[in-house]
Amino acid sequence: MSSDANAAAPGAQAPVDRMAGVEPVPGVAKPDAILKADGVRRSFGGLTAVDVDHLEVQRGTITALIGPNGAGKSTLFNLLTGFDRVDKGTWSFQGRAVNGLSGHKVARQGMVRTFQLTKALTRMTVLDNMLLAAPGQSGERFAGAFARPVWRRQESVNRERAMDLLRRFKLDAKRDDLAGSLSGGQRKLLEMARSLMVNPSMVMLDEPMAGVNPALVQSLLGHITSLRDEGMTVLFVEHDMDVIMGISDWIVVLAEGRVIAEGRPADIRSNTQVIDAYLGAHHDEPAGTEETS
Numbered sequence: 001m002s003s004d005a006n007a008a009a010p011g012a013q014a015p016v017d018r019m020a021g022v023e024p025v026p027g028v029a030k031p032d033a034i035l036k037a038d039g040v041r042r043s044f045g046g047l048t049a050v051d052v053d054h055l056e057v058q059r060g061t062i063t064a065l066i067g068p069n070g071a072g073k074s075t076l077f078n079l080l081t082g083f084d085r086v087d088k089g090t091w092s093f094q095g096r097a098v099n100g101l102s103g104h105k106v107a108r109q110g111m112v113r114t115f116q117l118t119k120a121l122t123r124m125t126v127l128d129n130m131l132l133a134a135p136g137q138s139g140e141r142f143a144g145a146f147a148r149p150v151w152r153r154q155e156s157v158n159r160e161r162a163m164d165l166l167r168r169f170k171l172d173a174k175r176d177d178l179a180g181s182l183s184g185g186q187r188k189l190l191e192m193a194r195s196l197m198v199n200p201s202m203v204m205l206d207e208p209m210a211g212v213n214p215a216l217v218q219s220l221l222g223h224i225t226s227l228r229d230e231g232m233t234v235l236f237v238e239h240d241m242d243v244i245m246g247i248s249d250w251i252v253v254l255a256e257g258r259v260i261a262e263g264r265p266a267d268i269r270s271n272t273q274v275i276d277a278y279l280g281a282h283h284d285e286p287a288g289t290e291e292t293s
Protein backbone atom coordinates (compact mmCIF):
# COMPACT_ATOMS: atom_id res chain seq x y z
CA MET A 1 0.00 0.00 0.00
CA SER A 2 1.26 3.42 -0.83
CA SER A 3 -0.21 5.41 2.04
CA ASP A 4 0.43 5.27 5.77
CA ALA A 5 -3.30 5.58 6.32
CA ASN A 6 -3.69 2.19 4.69
CA ALA A 7 -1.02 0.49 6.78
CA ALA A 8 -2.33 -2.55 8.59
CA ALA A 9 -2.61 -2.37 12.38
CA PRO A 10 -0.05 -4.48 14.27
CA GLY A 11 -1.18 -8.09 14.22
CA ALA A 12 -3.76 -7.46 11.49
CA GLN A 13 -3.56 -9.35 8.23
CA ALA A 14 -1.96 -7.40 5.41
CA PRO A 15 -4.66 -6.25 2.96
CA VAL A 16 -4.82 -8.04 -0.35
CA ASP A 17 -3.40 -5.81 -3.07
CA ARG A 18 -6.07 -6.20 -5.70
CA MET A 19 -4.25 -3.83 -8.01
CA ALA A 20 -0.97 -5.75 -8.06
CA GLY A 21 0.57 -5.62 -11.51
CA VAL A 22 -1.95 -3.11 -12.90
CA GLU A 23 -0.18 -0.47 -14.97
CA PRO A 24 -1.05 3.11 -14.05
CA VAL A 25 -2.27 4.14 -17.50
CA PRO A 26 -5.64 5.57 -18.60
CA GLY A 27 -8.18 2.90 -19.53
CA VAL A 28 -6.08 0.03 -18.18
CA ALA A 29 -7.84 -3.35 -17.75
CA LYS A 30 -8.38 -4.56 -14.17
CA PRO A 31 -8.00 -8.17 -13.03
CA ASP A 32 -11.62 -8.37 -11.80
CA ALA A 33 -13.58 -5.37 -13.01
CA ILE A 34 -17.07 -4.92 -11.55
CA LEU A 35 -17.81 -2.00 -13.88
CA LYS A 36 -16.65 -1.54 -17.47
CA ALA A 37 -17.50 1.50 -19.59
CA ASP A 38 -16.81 2.09 -23.28
CA GLY A 39 -17.08 5.22 -25.39
CA VAL A 40 -19.24 7.13 -22.90
CA ARG A 41 -19.98 10.62 -24.24
CA ARG A 42 -22.26 13.40 -23.05
CA SER A 43 -22.43 16.94 -24.40
CA PHE A 44 -24.40 19.95 -23.26
CA GLY A 45 -24.83 22.20 -26.28
CA GLY A 46 -21.33 22.68 -27.65
CA LEU A 47 -19.61 21.52 -24.46
CA THR A 48 -18.38 17.94 -24.16
CA ALA A 49 -18.83 17.19 -20.45
CA VAL A 50 -17.83 13.50 -20.58
CA ASP A 51 -15.73 11.70 -23.18
CA VAL A 52 -14.47 8.47 -21.62
CA ASP A 53 -12.96 5.94 -24.04
CA HIS A 54 -12.58 3.06 -21.62
CA LEU A 55 -12.81 2.78 -17.86
CA GLU A 56 -12.81 -0.21 -15.53
CA VAL A 57 -13.38 -0.26 -11.78
CA GLN A 58 -11.83 -3.09 -9.83
CA ARG A 59 -14.16 -5.06 -7.55
CA GLY A 60 -13.58 -4.71 -3.81
CA THR A 61 -11.55 -1.52 -3.97
CA ILE A 62 -11.99 2.10 -3.00
CA THR A 63 -11.56 4.03 -6.24
CA ALA A 64 -11.52 7.83 -6.25
CA LEU A 65 -12.70 9.87 -9.21
CA ILE A 66 -10.95 13.22 -9.06
CA GLY A 67 -10.43 16.23 -11.29
CA PRO A 68 -10.80 19.99 -11.44
CA ASN A 69 -14.17 21.71 -11.22
CA GLY A 70 -16.22 21.03 -14.32
CA ALA A 71 -14.12 17.96 -15.27
CA GLY A 72 -17.28 15.87 -15.68
CA LYS A 73 -17.18 13.78 -12.49
CA SER A 74 -20.80 14.33 -11.45
CA THR A 75 -22.00 13.95 -15.02
CA LEU A 76 -20.19 10.61 -15.32
CA PHE A 77 -21.76 9.47 -12.01
CA ASN A 78 -25.19 10.49 -13.27
CA LEU A 79 -24.73 8.70 -16.57
CA LEU A 80 -23.44 5.43 -15.13
CA THR A 81 -26.22 5.25 -12.54
CA GLY A 82 -29.04 6.00 -14.97
CA PHE A 83 -29.80 9.55 -13.86
CA ASP A 84 -28.75 11.17 -17.13
CA ARG A 85 -28.75 10.01 -20.74
CA VAL A 86 -25.59 9.46 -22.73
CA ASP A 87 -25.18 10.61 -26.32
CA LYS A 88 -23.14 7.46 -26.97
CA GLY A 89 -21.58 4.64 -25.02
CA THR A 90 -22.10 1.32 -23.29
CA TRP A 91 -21.26 0.01 -19.87
CA SER A 92 -21.75 -3.16 -17.92
CA PHE A 93 -21.99 -3.93 -14.23
CA GLN A 94 -21.06 -7.40 -12.98
CA GLY A 95 -21.04 -8.54 -16.60
CA ARG A 96 -24.55 -7.27 -17.45
CA ALA A 97 -25.22 -4.32 -19.71
CA VAL A 98 -26.82 -1.54 -17.67
CA ASN A 99 -26.63 1.36 -20.11
CA GLY A 100 -30.08 2.70 -20.91
CA LEU A 101 -31.58 1.44 -17.62
CA SER A 102 -33.31 3.87 -15.27
CA GLY A 103 -31.65 4.76 -11.96
CA HIS A 104 -34.13 2.55 -10.16
CA LYS A 105 -33.23 -0.47 -12.29
CA VAL A 106 -29.50 0.17 -12.05
CA ALA A 107 -29.87 0.24 -8.25
CA ARG A 108 -31.69 -3.08 -8.39
CA GLN A 109 -28.66 -4.53 -10.17
CA GLY A 110 -26.57 -3.54 -7.13
CA MET A 111 -25.01 -0.25 -8.18
CA VAL A 112 -26.24 2.70 -6.10
CA ARG A 113 -25.20 6.28 -5.67
CA THR A 114 -25.73 8.58 -2.75
CA PHE A 115 -27.81 11.71 -3.10
CA GLN A 116 -27.78 14.84 -1.09
CA LEU A 117 -30.93 15.08 1.01
CA THR A 118 -33.51 17.02 -0.97
CA LYS A 119 -35.79 19.55 0.71
CA ALA A 120 -38.61 17.04 0.75
CA LEU A 121 -36.43 14.43 2.47
CA THR A 122 -35.28 16.87 5.14
CA ARG A 123 -38.92 17.19 6.23
CA MET A 124 -39.18 13.45 6.83
CA THR A 125 -37.84 11.54 9.81
CA VAL A 126 -34.53 9.72 9.65
CA LEU A 127 -36.30 6.35 9.76
CA ASP A 128 -38.75 7.30 6.99
CA ASN A 129 -35.80 8.37 4.85
CA MET A 130 -34.39 4.89 5.27
CA LEU A 131 -37.69 3.15 4.51
CA LEU A 132 -38.19 5.23 1.39
CA ALA A 133 -34.88 3.90 0.07
CA ALA A 134 -35.90 0.28 0.70
CA PRO A 135 -36.41 -2.19 -2.12
CA GLY A 136 -39.99 -2.89 -3.17
CA GLN A 137 -41.23 0.62 -2.47
CA SER A 138 -43.66 0.54 -5.38
CA GLY A 139 -46.65 -0.28 -3.14
CA GLU A 140 -48.92 -0.95 -6.09
CA ARG A 141 -47.16 -4.23 -6.67
CA PHE A 142 -48.42 -5.35 -3.29
CA ALA A 143 -51.91 -3.88 -3.62
CA GLY A 144 -54.93 -5.93 -2.69
CA ALA A 145 -55.93 -7.93 0.37
CA PHE A 146 -54.45 -11.10 -1.09
CA ALA A 147 -50.93 -9.63 -1.17
CA ARG A 148 -51.14 -7.84 2.17
CA PRO A 149 -49.29 -10.46 4.26
CA VAL A 150 -46.41 -10.40 1.77
CA TRP A 151 -46.30 -6.62 1.96
CA ARG A 152 -46.36 -6.67 5.77
CA ARG A 153 -43.49 -9.16 5.83
CA GLN A 154 -41.49 -7.00 3.44
CA GLU A 155 -42.16 -3.93 5.55
CA SER A 156 -40.96 -5.60 8.72
CA VAL A 157 -37.79 -6.83 6.94
CA ASN A 158 -37.20 -3.27 5.71
CA ARG A 159 -37.66 -1.81 9.19
CA GLU A 160 -35.26 -4.29 10.67
CA ARG A 161 -32.67 -3.54 8.04
CA ALA A 162 -33.17 0.20 8.45
CA MET A 163 -32.67 -0.01 12.22
CA ASP A 164 -29.59 -2.24 11.83
CA LEU A 165 -28.06 0.32 9.48
CA LEU A 166 -29.01 3.26 11.71
CA ARG A 167 -27.29 1.50 14.61
CA ARG A 168 -24.23 0.86 12.47
CA PHE A 169 -24.02 4.55 11.54
CA LYS A 170 -24.88 5.63 15.10
CA LEU A 171 -28.05 7.35 13.99
CA ASP A 172 -30.51 5.06 15.78
CA ALA A 173 -31.15 7.59 18.55
CA LYS A 174 -32.15 10.05 15.82
CA ARG A 175 -34.67 7.75 14.12
CA ASP A 176 -37.66 9.98 14.89
CA ASP A 177 -35.88 13.29 14.30
CA LEU A 178 -36.42 15.19 11.07
CA ALA A 179 -33.52 14.55 8.69
CA GLY A 180 -33.25 18.32 8.28
CA SER A 181 -32.17 18.65 11.91
CA LEU A 182 -29.03 16.54 11.38
CA SER A 183 -25.55 18.08 11.18
CA GLY A 184 -23.66 18.04 7.88
CA GLY A 185 -21.70 14.94 8.90
CA GLN A 186 -24.78 13.10 10.14
CA ARG A 187 -26.50 13.85 6.84
CA LYS A 188 -23.60 12.23 5.02
CA LEU A 189 -23.92 9.19 7.27
CA LEU A 190 -27.64 9.05 6.53
CA GLU A 191 -26.99 9.32 2.78
CA MET A 192 -24.59 6.40 3.04
CA ALA A 193 -26.96 4.38 5.21
CA ARG A 194 -29.85 5.02 2.78
CA SER A 195 -27.82 3.74 -0.14
CA LEU A 196 -27.16 0.47 1.72
CA MET A 197 -30.87 -0.30 2.06
CA VAL A 198 -30.81 -2.09 -1.30
CA ASN A 199 -27.84 -4.23 -0.26
CA PRO A 200 -25.64 -3.04 -3.14
CA SER A 201 -22.39 -4.51 -4.48
CA MET A 202 -21.09 -1.08 -5.36
CA VAL A 203 -21.72 2.32 -3.79
CA MET A 204 -20.91 5.59 -5.49
CA LEU A 205 -20.40 8.43 -3.05
CA ASP A 206 -20.65 12.00 -4.27
CA GLU A 207 -18.34 14.18 -2.15
CA PRO A 208 -18.84 12.23 1.09
CA MET A 209 -16.76 14.71 3.09
CA ALA A 210 -18.26 17.98 1.81
CA GLY A 211 -19.53 20.11 4.69
CA VAL A 212 -18.45 17.57 7.30
CA ASN A 213 -17.10 18.73 10.65
CA PRO A 214 -13.47 17.51 11.05
CA ALA A 215 -14.55 15.53 14.13
CA LEU A 216 -16.74 13.33 11.95
CA VAL A 217 -14.29 12.90 9.07
CA GLN A 218 -12.49 9.99 10.73
CA SER A 219 -15.77 8.26 11.45
CA LEU A 220 -16.88 8.63 7.82
CA LEU A 221 -13.51 7.37 6.58
CA GLY A 222 -13.85 4.36 8.88
CA HIS A 223 -17.28 3.58 7.44
CA ILE A 224 -16.00 3.81 3.88
CA THR A 225 -13.05 1.49 4.51
CA SER A 226 -15.34 -0.95 6.36
CA LEU A 227 -17.58 -1.17 3.30
CA ARG A 228 -14.55 -2.07 1.19
CA ASP A 229 -13.29 -4.53 3.80
CA GLU A 230 -16.68 -6.26 3.74
CA GLY A 231 -16.26 -6.81 0.01
CA MET A 232 -18.16 -3.86 -1.38
CA THR A 233 -16.77 -1.72 -4.17
CA VAL A 234 -16.65 2.00 -3.47
CA LEU A 235 -16.30 4.68 -6.15
CA PHE A 236 -16.24 8.21 -4.81
CA VAL A 237 -15.88 11.78 -5.99
CA GLU A 238 -13.98 14.00 -3.61
CA HIS A 239 -11.91 17.17 -3.57
CA ASP A 240 -10.12 16.73 -0.24
CA MET A 241 -6.63 15.51 -1.18
CA ASP A 242 -5.83 14.13 2.28
CA VAL A 243 -8.94 11.99 2.14
CA ILE A 244 -8.27 10.90 -1.44
CA MET A 245 -4.64 9.96 -0.87
CA GLY A 246 -5.40 8.40 2.51
CA ILE A 247 -8.10 5.87 1.64
CA SER A 248 -8.00 5.22 -2.09
CA ASP A 249 -6.67 1.97 -3.52
CA TRP A 250 -6.84 3.50 -6.97
CA ILE A 251 -7.42 6.97 -8.38
CA VAL A 252 -8.93 7.96 -11.73
CA VAL A 253 -8.30 11.52 -12.88
CA LEU A 254 -10.73 13.27 -15.20
CA ALA A 255 -10.00 16.53 -17.00
CA GLU A 256 -12.31 18.07 -19.58
CA GLY A 257 -14.36 14.89 -19.58
CA ARG A 258 -11.46 12.54 -20.36
CA VAL A 259 -9.54 10.11 -18.19
CA ILE A 260 -6.07 11.64 -18.20
CA ALA A 261 -4.49 9.38 -15.57
CA GLU A 262 -5.11 6.36 -13.37
CA GLY A 263 -3.05 4.75 -10.67
CA ARG A 264 -2.28 4.31 -7.03
CA PRO A 265 -2.01 7.43 -4.87
CA ALA A 266 1.78 7.45 -5.27
CA ASP A 267 1.47 7.28 -9.09
CA ILE A 268 -1.00 10.15 -9.15
CA ARG A 269 1.01 12.36 -6.80
CA SER A 270 4.00 12.21 -9.13
CA ASN A 271 2.14 12.35 -12.46
CA THR A 272 3.16 15.59 -14.14
CA GLN A 273 0.05 15.69 -16.33
CA VAL A 274 -2.13 15.52 -13.22
CA ILE A 275 -0.05 18.15 -11.48
CA ASP A 276 -0.48 20.44 -14.48
CA ALA A 277 -4.21 19.80 -14.89
CA TYR A 278 -5.31 19.60 -11.29
CA LEU A 279 -2.68 19.84 -8.60
CA GLY A 280 -0.92 22.72 -10.36
CA ALA A 281 -1.30 25.29 -7.62
CA HIS A 282 0.60 22.96 -5.31
CA HIS A 283 3.39 22.08 -7.67
CA ASP A 284 6.16 22.31 -5.11
CA GLU A 285 4.65 20.24 -2.36
CA PRO A 286 3.47 16.65 -2.20
CA ALA A 287 -0.23 16.49 -3.02
CA GLY A 288 -0.99 14.69 0.23
CA THR A 289 0.12 17.66 2.30
CA GLU A 290 -1.73 20.40 0.49
CA GLU A 291 -4.31 22.51 2.24
CA THR A 292 -7.88 21.74 1.52
CA SER A 293 -10.69 24.26 1.49
Ligand SMILES: Nc1ncnc2c1ncn2[C@@H]1O[C@H](COP(=O)(O)OP(=O)(O)OP(=O)(O)O)[C@@H](O)[C@H]1O
Nearest residue numbers: 044047048049067068069070071072073074075076
Ligand atom coordinates in the same frame (compact mmCIF):
# COMPACT_ATOMS: atom_id res chain seq x y z
N1 LIG B 1 -27.38 19.93 -17.02
C1 LIG B 1 -26.35 20.60 -17.53
N2 LIG B 1 -26.53 21.52 -18.49
C2 LIG B 1 -25.50 22.19 -19.04
N3 LIG B 1 -24.21 21.99 -18.70
C3 LIG B 1 -23.96 21.08 -17.75
C4 LIG B 1 -25.00 20.34 -17.12
N4 LIG B 1 -24.45 19.49 -16.22
C5 LIG B 1 -23.13 19.71 -16.28
N5 LIG B 1 -22.83 20.66 -17.19
C6 LIG B 1 -21.49 21.11 -17.55
O1 LIG B 1 -20.70 19.96 -17.81
C7 LIG B 1 -19.38 20.14 -17.30
C8 LIG B 1 -19.07 19.04 -16.32
O2 LIG B 1 -19.82 19.26 -15.15
P1 LIG B 1 -19.78 18.31 -13.88
O3 LIG B 1 -20.72 18.90 -12.87
O4 LIG B 1 -19.99 16.94 -14.31
O5 LIG B 1 -18.27 18.50 -13.40
P2 LIG B 1 -17.61 18.06 -12.01
O6 LIG B 1 -16.30 17.47 -12.34
O7 LIG B 1 -18.55 17.23 -11.25
O8 LIG B 1 -17.40 19.47 -11.31
P3 LIG B 1 -17.39 19.88 -9.75
O9 LIG B 1 -16.15 19.31 -9.17
O10 LIG B 1 -17.34 21.38 -9.80
O11 LIG B 1 -18.66 19.34 -9.14
C9 LIG B 1 -19.34 21.54 -16.70
O12 LIG B 1 -18.80 22.42 -17.64
C10 LIG B 1 -20.79 21.84 -16.42
O13 LIG B 1 -21.02 23.24 -16.47
